[in-house]
Amino acid sequence: MTKIGETERKLLDASLRGFRNAYVLWGFKVGAAVFAEDGQVYEGCNVESWISGLGTCAERNAVNHAVLHGNRKIKEIAVVMDADSRSEPRPCGACLQYISDFSTNPQVKIVMAKAEKEKILSKTVNIRKLEELFPFPYKK
Ligand SMILES: [Zn+2]
Secondary structure, eight states: OOOOOHHHHHHHHHHHHHHHTOBOSSSOOEEEEEEETTSOEEEEEOBOOSSTTTSBOHHHHHHHHHHHTTOOOEEEEEEEEETTOSSOSOOOHHHHHHHHHTOSOTTOEEEEEEEETTEEOGGGOEEEEHHHHOSSOOOO
């Protein structure tokens, strides 16, 4: 089990709030939360559409939520996925690029976990650095 600090706990709690509001039509529920440069936490959830590719991931919605409140830098991000989903809880490639776009530090922590019955499954908590998951981001 990964040891987590106060920021990670806050982010996982906020991710769970987002998770509850996930709008899922054919995928699975995901919640995310960003610890932004203003010291606040901004949550997000995935929002799907019947048109494939039109929906948005929870991570990008959490980043957009932070940007909406004037933040341009991510200090840390968490993502929580439904325990029923078969995939490992981690951001998709598009979200990793987006996280990178809004990070100045490749050491930004990405906290990942699964949730079941509205609770974080602590044994699934995994923390990685952005550069570990996404070593070659696209930069202009
Ligand atoms: Zn994604």
